[in-house]
Amino acid sequence: MSLNFCFIGAGNLATHLSKAFQNKGFGISQVYSRTRLSAMELGNTLSVNYVTSADEIDLNADIFFVALKDSAVDEVLSQINFGNKLIVHCSGSLPLSALNKYSENIGVFYPLQTFSKSRDVDFSELPIFIESNSIRNEELLFNLAREISNSVSVLNSEKRKTLHISAVFACNFVNYFYSIAADILKSKDIPFDVLKPLILETAKKVQEMHPEKAQTGPAVRFDENIINTHLQELNNFSDYQQLYKSISKSIFEHYKK
Amino acid sequence: MSLNFCFIGAGNLATHLSKAFQNKGFGISQVYSRTRLSAMELGNTLSVNYVTSADEIDLNADIFFVALKDSAVDEVLSQINFGNKLIVHCSGSLPLSALNKYSENIGVFYPLQTFSKSRDVDFSELPIFIESNSIRNEELLFNLAREISNSVSVLNSEKRKTLHISAVFACNFVNYFYSIAADILKSKDIPFDVLKPLILETAKKVQEMHPEKAQTGPAVRFDENIINTHLQELNNFSDYQQLYKSISKSIFEHYKK
Numbered sequence: 215m216s217l218n219f220c221f222i223g224a225g226n227l228a229t230h231l232s233k234a235f236q237n238k239g240f241g242i243s244q245v246y247s248r249t250r251l252s253a254m255e256l257g258n259t260l261s262v263n264y265v266t267s268a269d270e271i272d273l274n275a276d277i278f279f280v281a282l283k284d285s286a287v288d289e290v291l292s293q294i295n296f297g298n299k300l301i302v303h304c305s306g307s308l309p310l311s312a313l314n315k316y317s318e319n320i321g322v323f324y325p326l327q328t329f330s331k332s333r334d335v336d337f338s339e340l341p342i343f344i345e346s347n348s349i350r351n352e353e354l355l356f357n358l359a360r361e362i363s364n365s366v367s368v369l370n371s372e373k374r375k376t377l378h379i380s381a382v383f384a385c386n387f388v389n390y391f392y393s394i395a396a397d398i399l400k401s402k403d404i405p406f407d408v409l410k411p412l413i414l415e416t417a418k419k420v421q422e423m424h425p426e427k428a429q430t431g432p433a434v435r436f437d438e439n440i441i442n443t444h445l446q447e448l449n450n451f452s453d454y455q456q457l458y459k460s461i462s463k464s465i466f467e468h469y470k471k
Numbered sequence: 472m473s474l475n476f477c478f479i480g481a482g483n484l485a486t487h488l489s490k491a492f493q494n495k496g497f498g499i500s501q502v503y504s505r506t507r508l509s510a511m512e513l514g515n516t517l518s519v520n521y522v523t524s525a526d527e528i529d530l531n532a533d534i535f536f537v538a539l540k541d542s543a544v545d546e547v548l549s550q551i552n553f554g555n556k557l558i559v560h561c562s563g564s565l566p567l568s569a570l571n572k573y574s575e576n577i578g579v580f581y582p583l584q585t586f587s588k589s590r591d592v593d594f595s596e597l598p599i600f601i602e603s604n605s606i607r608n609e610e611l612l613f614n615l616a617r618e619i620s621n622s623v624s625v626l627n628s629e630k631r632k633t634l635h636i637s638a639v640f641a642c643n644f645v646n647y648f649y650s651i652a653a654d655i656l657k658s659k660d661i662p663f664d665v666l667k668p669l670i671l672e673t674a675k676k677v678q679e680m681h682p683e684k685a686q687t688g689p690a691v692r693f694d695e696n697i698i699n700t701h702l703q704e705l706n707n708f709s710d711y712q713q714l715y716k717s718i719s720k721s722i723f724e725h726y727k728k
Contacts, residue, residue: 326666339668381652381666382715383711384673386688387718388649388670389688390686390725392685393683396637396681398637402633404630404633406681408583412598413674422590425652428646430642460713461714
Protein backbone atom coordinates (compact mmCIF):
# COMPACT_ATOMS: atom_id res chain seq x y z
CA MET A 215 0.00 0.00 0.00
CA SER A 216 1.42 3.37 -0.94
CA LEU A 217 -0.49 5.86 1.14
CA ASN A 218 0.19 9.26 2.66
CA PHE A 219 -1.08 10.15 6.09
CA CYS A 220 -1.61 13.47 7.78
CA PHE A 221 -1.53 13.42 11.60
CA ILE A 222 -3.84 15.85 13.34
CA GLY A 223 -2.49 15.91 16.87
CA ALA A 224 1.09 15.33 18.03
CA GLY A 225 0.72 13.83 21.50
CA ASN A 226 1.87 10.45 22.80
CA LEU A 227 -0.43 8.38 20.61
CA ALA A 228 0.20 10.39 17.43
CA THR A 229 3.94 10.16 18.03
CA HIS A 230 4.05 6.38 18.39
CA LEU A 231 1.49 5.57 15.72
CA SER A 232 3.03 7.83 13.07
CA LYS A 233 6.47 6.40 13.81
CA ALA A 234 5.12 2.85 13.54
CA PHE A 235 3.61 3.65 10.12
CA GLN A 236 6.74 5.41 8.92
CA ASN A 237 8.86 2.44 9.98
CA LYS A 238 6.69 0.25 7.78
CA GLY A 239 7.28 2.51 4.76
CA PHE A 240 4.10 4.58 4.78
CA GLY A 241 4.43 8.25 4.04
CA ILE A 242 3.58 10.84 6.65
CA SER A 243 2.88 14.00 4.67
CA GLN A 244 2.30 16.43 7.50
CA VAL A 245 1.80 16.88 11.23
CA TYR A 246 -0.56 19.38 12.80
CA SER A 247 -0.75 20.47 16.43
CA ARG A 248 -2.00 23.67 18.01
CA THR A 249 0.95 23.40 20.38
CA ARG A 250 4.02 24.62 18.48
CA LEU A 251 6.48 22.59 20.57
CA SER A 252 4.57 19.33 20.03
CA ALA A 253 4.15 19.98 16.30
CA MET A 254 7.83 20.77 15.93
CA GLU A 255 9.01 17.80 17.98
CA LEU A 256 6.99 15.27 16.01
CA GLY A 257 7.67 17.00 12.67
CA ASN A 258 11.39 16.81 13.38
CA THR A 259 11.23 13.21 14.61
CA LEU A 260 9.54 12.14 11.38
CA SER A 261 11.43 14.67 9.21
CA VAL A 262 8.17 16.01 7.80
CA ASN A 263 6.46 19.37 7.50
CA TYR A 264 4.55 20.53 10.60
CA VAL A 265 1.90 23.22 10.96
CA THR A 266 0.13 24.84 13.89
CA SER A 267 -2.88 26.35 12.21
CA ALA A 268 -5.74 24.30 10.77
CA ASP A 269 -5.91 26.26 7.50
CA GLU A 270 -2.35 25.20 6.69
CA ILE A 271 -3.30 21.52 6.65
CA ASP A 272 -2.50 20.00 3.24
CA LEU A 273 -5.62 18.26 1.98
CA ASN A 274 -3.71 16.00 -0.41
CA ALA A 275 -3.09 13.30 2.19
CA ASP A 276 -4.94 9.98 1.66
CA ILE A 277 -5.96 9.50 5.27
CA PHE A 278 -6.26 11.98 8.13
CA PHE A 279 -5.49 10.47 11.52
CA VAL A 280 -7.11 12.45 14.30
CA ALA A 281 -5.25 11.86 17.56
CA LEU A 282 -6.61 14.67 19.73
CA LYS A 283 -8.17 14.89 23.16
CA ASP A 284 -11.88 14.04 22.55
CA SER A 285 -12.98 17.49 23.62
CA ALA A 286 -10.75 19.16 21.02
CA VAL A 287 -11.92 17.11 18.02
CA ASP A 288 -14.86 19.29 16.99
CA GLU A 289 -13.01 22.53 17.55
CA VAL A 290 -10.17 21.48 15.25
CA LEU A 291 -12.04 19.49 12.58
CA SER A 292 -14.73 22.15 12.07
CA GLN A 293 -12.00 24.42 10.69
CA ILE A 294 -11.09 22.00 7.91
CA ASN A 295 -12.90 21.11 4.69
CA PHE A 296 -11.99 17.47 4.13
CA GLY A 297 -14.25 16.88 1.12
CA ASN A 298 -14.64 13.12 0.93
CA LYS A 299 -11.26 12.23 2.35
CA LEU A 300 -11.01 9.37 4.84
CA ILE A 301 -10.87 10.72 8.39
CA VAL A 302 -9.98 8.32 11.18
CA HIS A 303 -9.97 9.04 14.88
CA CYS A 304 -7.96 7.11 17.46
CA SER A 305 -10.14 7.52 20.53
CA GLY A 306 -11.50 4.81 22.77
CA SER A 307 -14.51 6.81 23.88
CA LEU A 308 -15.64 8.78 20.86
CA PRO A 309 -18.22 7.01 18.69
CA LEU A 310 -17.59 6.64 14.95
CA SER A 311 -20.57 8.94 14.37
CA ALA A 312 -18.65 11.85 15.89
CA LEU A 313 -17.00 12.18 12.46
CA ASN A 314 -20.25 12.07 10.43
CA LYS A 315 -20.38 15.76 9.70
CA TYR A 316 -16.82 16.00 8.41
CA SER A 317 -16.74 13.46 5.57
CA GLU A 318 -18.56 10.57 3.95
CA ASN A 319 -15.54 8.37 4.62
CA ILE A 320 -14.83 7.91 8.28
CA GLY A 321 -13.27 5.36 10.57
CA VAL A 322 -11.77 4.53 13.93
CA PHE A 323 -8.28 3.17 14.58
CA TYR A 324 -7.86 2.47 18.30
CA PRO A 325 -4.60 0.95 19.53
CA LEU A 326 -5.11 -0.34 23.07
CA GLN A 327 -1.93 0.71 24.81
CA THR A 328 -0.43 3.26 27.19
CA PHE A 329 1.91 5.58 25.33
CA SER A 330 4.58 7.83 26.77
CA LYS A 331 6.80 9.76 24.39
CA SER A 332 10.04 8.65 25.99
CA ARG A 333 9.30 4.93 25.81
CA ASP A 334 9.37 2.76 22.69
CA VAL A 335 6.34 0.61 22.03
CA ASP A 336 6.28 -2.72 20.24
CA PHE A 337 3.24 -2.60 17.98
CA SER A 338 3.52 -6.18 16.74
CA GLU A 339 1.43 -7.73 19.55
CA LEU A 340 -0.56 -4.61 20.36
CA PRO A 341 -4.34 -5.03 19.89
CA ILE A 342 -5.80 -2.54 17.40
CA PHE A 343 -9.57 -2.10 17.11
CA ILE A 344 -11.03 -0.63 13.97
CA GLU A 345 -14.45 0.47 12.79
CA SER A 346 -15.73 2.20 9.68
CA ASN A 347 -18.86 3.33 7.91
CA SER A 348 -18.26 1.14 4.84
CA ILE A 349 -16.90 -2.30 4.08
CA ARG A 350 -14.34 -0.75 1.76
CA ASN A 351 -12.97 1.61 4.40
CA GLU A 352 -13.12 -1.11 7.03
CA GLU A 353 -11.03 -3.40 4.84
CA LEU A 354 -8.55 -0.62 4.14
CA LEU A 355 -8.13 0.14 7.85
CA PHE A 356 -8.00 -3.54 8.74
CA ASN A 357 -5.18 -4.17 6.26
CA LEU A 358 -3.40 -1.05 7.40
CA ALA A 359 -3.56 -2.15 11.03
CA ARG A 360 -2.31 -5.60 10.06
CA GLU A 361 0.80 -3.98 8.59
CA ILE A 362 1.86 -2.89 12.08
CA SER A 363 0.15 -5.42 14.37
CA ASN A 364 -0.76 -9.12 14.47
CA SER A 365 -3.78 -8.45 16.65
CA VAL A 366 -6.46 -6.53 14.75
CA SER A 367 -10.22 -6.71 15.36
CA VAL A 368 -13.31 -4.92 14.17
CA LEU A 369 -15.23 -3.52 17.15
CA ASN A 370 -18.26 -1.24 17.23
CA SER A 371 -18.39 2.06 19.09
CA GLU A 372 -20.42 0.78 22.02
CA LYS A 373 -18.06 -2.11 22.74
CA ARG A 374 -15.04 0.11 22.22
CA LYS A 375 -16.33 2.42 24.93
CA THR A 376 -16.62 -0.53 27.33
CA LEU A 377 -13.11 -1.61 26.37
CA HIS A 378 -11.85 1.88 27.12
CA ILE A 379 -13.44 1.87 30.57
CA SER A 380 -11.86 -1.48 31.37
CA ALA A 381 -8.49 -0.06 30.23
CA VAL A 382 -8.89 2.88 32.60
CA PHE A 383 -9.10 0.38 35.48
CA ALA A 384 -6.41 -1.99 34.20
CA CYS A 385 -3.91 0.69 33.21
CA ASN A 386 -4.58 4.27 34.35
CA PHE A 387 -5.86 3.41 37.81
CA VAL A 388 -3.26 0.67 38.18
CA ASN A 389 -0.48 3.12 37.37
CA TYR A 390 -1.92 5.62 39.81
CA PHE A 391 -1.74 2.95 42.49
CA TYR A 392 1.92 2.37 41.66
CA SER A 393 2.26 6.12 42.30
CA ILE A 394 0.44 5.89 45.61
CA ALA A 395 2.71 3.03 46.64
CA ALA A 396 5.75 5.12 45.71
CA ASP A 397 4.41 8.04 47.73
CA ILE A 398 3.79 5.90 50.81
CA LEU A 399 7.26 4.34 50.60
CA LYS A 400 8.86 7.77 50.18
CA SER A 401 7.43 8.85 53.54
CA LYS A 402 9.72 6.24 55.16
CA ASP A 403 12.66 6.68 52.77
CA ILE A 404 12.15 3.30 51.14
CA PRO A 405 13.04 3.29 47.42
CA PHE A 406 10.27 2.44 44.94
CA ASP A 407 12.65 -0.11 43.39
CA VAL A 408 11.78 -2.71 46.03
CA LEU A 409 8.27 -3.01 44.55
CA LYS A 410 9.33 -3.62 40.95
CA PRO A 411 9.50 -7.44 41.03
CA LEU A 412 6.11 -7.56 42.78
CA ILE A 413 4.55 -5.22 40.21
CA LEU A 414 5.91 -7.24 37.32
CA GLU A 415 4.84 -10.58 38.80
CA THR A 416 1.33 -9.26 39.52
CA ALA A 417 0.98 -8.37 35.82
CA LYS A 418 2.58 -11.59 34.57
CA LYS A 419 0.35 -13.72 36.77
CA VAL A 420 -2.82 -12.63 34.98
CA GLN A 421 -1.29 -13.41 31.59
CA GLU A 422 -1.87 -17.03 32.61
CA MET A 423 -4.51 -17.10 35.31
CA HIS A 424 -7.75 -15.14 35.62
CA PRO A 425 -7.33 -12.18 38.02
CA GLU A 426 -10.25 -13.42 40.08
CA LYS A 427 -8.19 -16.52 40.95
CA ALA A 428 -4.97 -14.55 41.39
CA GLN A 429 -6.30 -12.30 44.17
CA THR A 430 -4.23 -12.29 47.39
CA GLY A 431 -3.84 -9.96 50.37
CA PRO A 432 -5.59 -8.95 53.59
CA ALA A 433 -8.91 -7.88 52.02
CA VAL A 434 -9.60 -11.18 50.28
CA ARG A 435 -8.62 -13.04 53.47
CA PHE A 436 -11.04 -10.81 55.46
CA ASP A 437 -8.11 -9.94 57.72
CA GLU A 438 -9.67 -7.08 59.66
CA ASN A 439 -6.70 -6.73 62.01
CA ILE A 440 -4.33 -5.94 59.18
CA ILE A 441 -6.85 -3.73 57.40
CA ASN A 442 -7.42 -1.67 60.54
CA THR A 443 -3.70 -1.34 61.26
CA HIS A 444 -3.14 -0.19 57.68
CA LEU A 445 -5.94 2.35 57.88
CA GLN A 446 -4.48 3.76 61.07
CA GLU A 447 -1.04 3.94 59.49
CA LEU A 448 -2.51 5.93 56.58
CA ASN A 449 -3.70 8.73 58.87
CA ASN A 450 -1.27 11.13 57.22
CA PHE A 451 -2.60 10.25 53.76
CA SER A 452 -6.32 10.86 54.17
CA ASP A 453 -6.98 10.55 50.43
CA TYR A 454 -5.21 7.18 50.17
CA GLN A 455 -6.87 6.10 53.42
CA GLN A 456 -10.31 6.62 51.86
CA LEU A 457 -9.32 4.67 48.75
CA TYR A 458 -7.86 1.86 50.87
CA LYS A 459 -11.11 1.64 52.80
CA SER A 460 -13.48 1.63 49.84
CA ILE A 461 -11.43 -0.80 47.74
CA SER A 462 -10.97 -3.22 50.64
CA LYS A 463 -14.69 -3.12 51.22
CA SER A 464 -15.37 -3.74 47.54
CA ILE A 465 -12.97 -6.73 47.48
CA PHE A 466 -14.55 -8.09 50.64
CA GLU A 467 -18.09 -7.81 49.18
CA HIS A 468 -16.97 -9.29 45.88
CA TYR A 469 -15.33 -12.39 47.32
CA LYS A 470 -17.82 -13.20 50.05
CA LYS A 471 -20.40 -13.96 47.35
CA MET B 472 24.56 -24.38 56.18
CA SER B 473 22.99 -27.65 57.28
CA LEU B 474 19.75 -26.67 58.95
CA ASN B 475 16.34 -28.21 59.44
CA PHE B 476 13.19 -26.14 59.23
CA CYS B 477 9.69 -26.73 60.49
CA PHE B 478 6.94 -24.88 58.65
CA ILE B 479 3.99 -23.75 60.73
CA GLY B 480 1.37 -22.95 58.14
CA ALA B 481 0.91 -24.51 54.69
CA GLY B 482 -0.62 -21.74 52.60
CA ASN B 483 0.71 -20.05 49.47
CA LEU B 484 3.71 -18.44 51.13
CA ALA B 485 4.68 -21.52 53.14
CA THR B 486 4.41 -23.66 50.01
CA HIS B 487 6.70 -21.52 47.87
CA LEU B 488 9.21 -20.66 50.58
CA SER B 489 9.62 -24.22 51.83
CA LYS B 490 10.09 -25.43 48.24
CA ALA B 491 12.69 -22.73 47.58
CA PHE B 492 14.65 -23.82 50.68
CA GLN B 493 14.34 -27.49 49.82
CA ASN B 494 15.58 -26.82 46.29
CA LYS B 495 18.69 -25.24 47.81
CA GLY B 496 19.37 -28.34 49.90
CA PHE B 497 17.93 -27.28 53.25
CA GLY B 498 16.02 -29.89 55.21
CA ILE B 499 12.34 -29.42 55.90
CA SER B 500 11.65 -31.61 58.91
CA GLN B 501 7.92 -31.14 59.24
CA VAL B 502 4.87 -29.20 58.11
CA TYR B 503 2.02 -28.15 60.37
CA SER B 504 -1.39 -26.83 59.36
CA ARG B 505 -4.73 -26.92 61.13
CA THR B 506 -6.29 -27.63 57.75
CA ARG B 507 -5.70 -31.30 56.99
CA LEU B 508 -5.84 -30.85 53.21
CA SER B 509 -3.26 -28.06 53.21
CA ALA B 510 -0.96 -29.93 55.58
CA MET B 511 -1.21 -33.08 53.45
CA GLU B 512 -0.68 -31.26 50.16
CA LEU B 513 2.46 -29.48 51.29
CA GLY B 514 3.73 -32.52 53.20
CA ASN B 515 3.37 -34.61 50.06
CA THR B 516 4.90 -31.96 47.81
CA LEU B 517 7.99 -31.82 50.01
CA SER B 518 7.88 -35.55 50.89
CA VAL B 519 7.99 -34.76 54.60
CA ASN B 520 5.94 -35.54 57.67
CA TYR B 521 2.89 -33.36 58.21
CA VAL B 522 0.77 -32.81 61.34
CA THR B 523 -2.48 -31.03 62.06
CA SER B 524 -2.28 -30.62 65.82
CA ALA B 525 0.15 -28.29 67.55
CA ASP B 526 1.23 -30.83 70.15
CA GLU B 527 2.57 -33.09 67.39
CA ILE B 528 5.08 -30.48 66.28
CA ASP B 529 8.61 -31.89 66.52
CA LEU B 530 10.72 -29.45 68.52
CA ASN B 531 14.01 -30.72 67.09
CA ALA B 532 13.93 -28.39 64.08
CA ASP B 533 16.55 -25.61 64.03
CA ILE B 534 14.22 -22.87 62.85
CA PHE B 535 10.45 -22.59 63.00
CA PHE B 536 8.97 -20.62 60.10
CA VAL B 537 5.58 -19.22 60.98
CA ALA B 538 3.57 -18.55 57.81
CA LEU B 539 0.08 -18.07 59.21
CA LYS B 540 -2.60 -15.44 58.86
CA ASP B 541 -1.59 -12.75 61.44
CA SER B 542 -4.72 -13.33 63.48
CA ALA B 543 -3.93 -17.05 63.88
CA VAL B 544 -0.35 -16.62 65.09
CA ASP B 545 -1.07 -16.31 68.80
CA GLU B 546 -3.65 -19.04 68.82
CA VAL B 547 -1.25 -21.55 67.29
CA LEU B 548 2.04 -20.50 68.90
CA SER B 549 0.61 -20.36 72.43
CA GLN B 550 0.09 -24.13 72.20
CA ILE B 551 3.79 -24.82 71.62
CA ASN B 552 6.75 -24.70 73.99
CA PHE B 553 9.64 -23.63 71.76
CA GLY B 554 12.23 -23.25 74.53
CA ASN B 555 14.93 -21.04 73.03
CA LYS B 556 14.50 -22.19 69.46
CA LEU B 557 14.60 -19.57 66.70
CA ILE B 558 11.07 -18.65 65.61
CA VAL B 559 10.66 -16.57 62.47
CA HIS B 560 7.44 -15.14 61.12
CA CYS B 561 6.86 -14.18 57.48
CA SER B 562 4.32 -11.43 57.85
CA GLY B 563 4.50 -7.92 56.45
CA SER B 564 2.30 -6.41 59.15
CA LEU B 565 3.19 -8.20 62.33
CA PRO B 566 5.98 -6.55 64.37
CA LEU B 567 8.97 -8.61 65.44
CA SER B 568 7.85 -8.12 69.04
CA ALA B 569 4.76 -10.26 68.39
CA LEU B 570 7.06 -13.25 68.95
CA ASN B 571 8.62 -11.97 72.20
CA LYS B 572 6.65 -14.23 74.47
CA TYR B 573 7.45 -17.44 72.58
CA SER B 574 11.26 -17.52 72.57
CA GLU B 575 14.41 -15.52 73.22
CA ASN B 576 15.43 -16.05 69.60
CA ILE B 577 13.05 -14.49 67.16
CA GLY B 578 13.10 -13.02 63.68
CA VAL B 579 11.18 -11.95 60.60
CA PHE B 580 11.65 -13.26 57.07
CA TYR B 581 9.39 -11.35 54.70
CA PRO B 582 9.51 -12.13 50.97
CA LEU B 583 7.77 -9.34 49.08
CA GLN B 584 5.80 -11.20 46.45
CA THR B 585 2.32 -12.43 45.54
CA PHE B 586 2.12 -16.18 45.86
CA SER B 587 -0.44 -18.51 44.35
CA LYS B 588 0.00 -22.24 44.79
CA SER B 589 -0.40 -23.06 41.10
CA ARG B 590 2.24 -20.63 39.88
CA ASP B 591 6.01 -21.05 40.19
CA VAL B 592 7.94 -18.15 41.64
CA ASP B 593 11.52 -17.20 40.85
CA PHE B 594 13.09 -16.32 44.18
CA SER B 595 16.42 -15.18 42.76
CA GLU B 596 15.41 -11.53 42.24
CA LEU B 597 12.68 -11.46 44.86
CA PRO B 598 13.31 -8.91 47.65
CA ILE B 599 13.44 -10.47 51.11
CA PHE B 600 13.34 -8.30 54.23
CA ILE B 601 14.65 -9.64 57.48
CA GLU B 602 14.76 -8.50 61.07
CA SER B 603 15.87 -10.09 64.31
CA ASN B 604 16.40 -9.44 68.00
CA SER B 605 20.13 -10.18 67.90
CA ILE B 606 23.04 -9.62 65.53
CA ARG B 607 23.69 -13.34 65.50
CA ASN B 608 20.16 -14.24 64.45
CA GLU B 609 20.07 -11.39 61.99
CA GLU B 610 23.25 -12.66 60.33
CA LEU B 611 21.88 -16.19 60.23
CA LEU B 612 18.64 -15.06 58.58
CA PHE B 613 20.47 -12.72 56.23
CA ASN B 614 22.74 -15.51 54.99
CA LEU B 615 19.79 -17.86 54.73
CA ALA B 616 17.87 -15.37 52.61
CA ARG B 617 20.93 -14.83 50.42
CA GLU B 618 20.91 -18.54 49.63
CA ILE B 619 17.63 -18.15 47.77
CA SER B 620 17.65 -14.46 46.70
CA ASN B 621 20.07 -11.81 45.48
CA SER B 622 18.00 -9.04 47.03
CA VAL B 623 18.09 -9.19 50.83
CA SER B 624 17.75 -6.23 53.20
CA VAL B 625 17.39 -5.68 56.92
CA LEU B 626 14.25 -3.65 57.64
CA ASN B 627 12.65 -2.78 60.95
CA SER B 628 9.02 -3.56 61.84
CA GLU B 629 7.74 -0.04 61.33
CA LYS B 630 9.17 0.27 57.83
CA ARG B 631 8.07 -3.24 56.96
CA LYS B 632 4.50 -2.28 57.81
CA THR B 633 4.73 0.70 55.45
CA LEU B 634 6.18 -1.57 52.78
CA HIS B 635 3.27 -3.97 53.23
CA ILE B 636 0.73 -1.16 52.81
CA SER B 637 2.43 -0.03 49.61
CA ALA B 638 2.32 -3.63 48.36
CA VAL B 639 -1.42 -3.79 49.02
CA PHE B 640 -1.83 -0.85 46.64
CA ALA B 641 0.71 -2.01 44.05
CA CYS B 642 -0.36 -5.65 44.00
CA ASN B 643 -3.62 -6.58 45.74
CA PHE B 644 -5.61 -3.54 44.64
CA VAL B 645 -4.00 -3.62 41.21
CA ASN B 646 -5.03 -7.24 40.73
CA TYR B 647 -8.55 -6.37 41.86
CA PHE B 648 -8.62 -3.71 39.14
CA TYR B 649 -7.66 -6.37 36.61
CA SER B 650 -10.67 -8.30 37.94
CA ILE B 651 -12.97 -5.31 37.61
CA ALA B 652 -11.76 -4.79 34.05
CA ALA B 653 -12.49 -8.45 33.27
CA ASP B 654 -15.96 -8.10 34.77
CA ILE B 655 -16.77 -5.01 32.74
CA LEU B 656 -15.54 -6.63 29.52
CA LYS B 657 -17.55 -9.77 30.24
CA SER B 658 -20.75 -7.72 30.26
CA LYS B 659 -20.15 -7.05 26.53
CA ASP B 660 -18.69 -10.48 25.69
CA ILE B 661 -15.20 -9.10 25.16
CA PRO B 662 -12.47 -11.55 26.23
CA PHE B 663 -10.08 -10.46 29.00
CA ASP B 664 -7.20 -11.46 26.70
CA VAL B 665 -7.35 -8.14 24.83
CA LEU B 666 -6.09 -6.34 27.94
CA LYS B 667 -3.06 -8.52 28.53
CA PRO B 668 -0.51 -6.54 26.47
CA LEU B 669 -1.71 -3.30 28.09
CA ILE B 670 -1.43 -4.77 31.59
CA LEU B 671 2.08 -6.04 30.94
CA GLU B 672 3.26 -2.78 29.38
CA THR B 673 1.82 -0.76 32.28
CA ALA B 674 3.91 -2.84 34.70
CA LYS B 675 7.02 -2.79 32.49
CA LYS B 676 6.85 0.97 32.07
CA VAL B 677 7.41 1.64 35.76
CA GLN B 678 10.44 -0.66 35.82
CA GLU B 679 12.15 2.19 33.97
CA MET B 680 10.20 5.37 34.62
CA HIS B 681 8.64 6.67 37.83
CA PRO B 682 4.85 5.99 37.88
CA GLU B 683 4.18 9.66 38.44
CA LYS B 684 5.67 10.35 35.00
CA ALA B 685 4.01 7.34 33.38
CA GLN B 686 0.45 8.41 34.19
CA THR B 687 -1.91 8.59 31.18
CA GLY B 688 -5.70 8.52 30.70
CA PRO B 689 -8.74 10.77 30.99
CA ALA B 690 -8.35 11.65 34.68
CA VAL B 691 -4.83 13.06 34.36
CA ARG B 692 -5.90 14.98 31.23
CA PHE B 693 -8.89 16.40 33.18
CA ASP B 694 -11.13 15.06 30.41
CA GLU B 695 -14.49 15.54 32.08
CA ASN B 696 -16.45 14.50 29.00
CA ILE B 697 -14.90 11.06 28.96
CA ILE B 698 -15.11 10.70 32.73
CA ASN B 699 -18.82 11.52 32.71
CA THR B 700 -19.55 9.18 29.81
CA HIS B 701 -17.71 6.40 31.62
CA LEU B 702 -19.59 7.02 34.85
CA GLN B 703 -22.88 6.87 33.00
CA GLU B 704 -21.82 3.65 31.30
CA LEU B 705 -21.05 2.13 34.71
CA ASN B 706 -24.64 2.55 35.92
CA ASN B 707 -25.04 -1.22 36.09
CA PHE B 708 -21.92 -1.57 38.22
CA SER B 709 -22.65 0.83 41.06
CA ASP B 710 -19.72 -0.41 43.13
CA TYR B 711 -17.21 0.09 40.29
CA GLN B 712 -18.86 3.41 39.46
CA GLN B 713 -18.10 4.68 42.96
CA LEU B 714 -14.51 3.54 42.73
CA TYR B 715 -14.14 5.10 39.28
CA LYS B 716 -15.42 8.39 40.65
CA SER B 717 -13.24 8.52 43.77
CA ILE B 718 -10.05 7.39 42.02
CA SER B 719 -10.51 9.85 39.14
CA LYS B 720 -11.04 12.60 41.66
CA SER B 721 -7.92 11.58 43.54
CA ILE B 722 -5.84 11.54 40.32
CA PHE B 723 -7.23 14.92 39.35
CA GLU B 724 -6.38 16.44 42.76
CA HIS B 725 -2.94 14.85 42.73
CA TYR B 726 -1.88 16.12 39.31
CA LYS B 727 -3.36 19.59 39.47
CA LYS B 728 -0.86 20.45 42.24
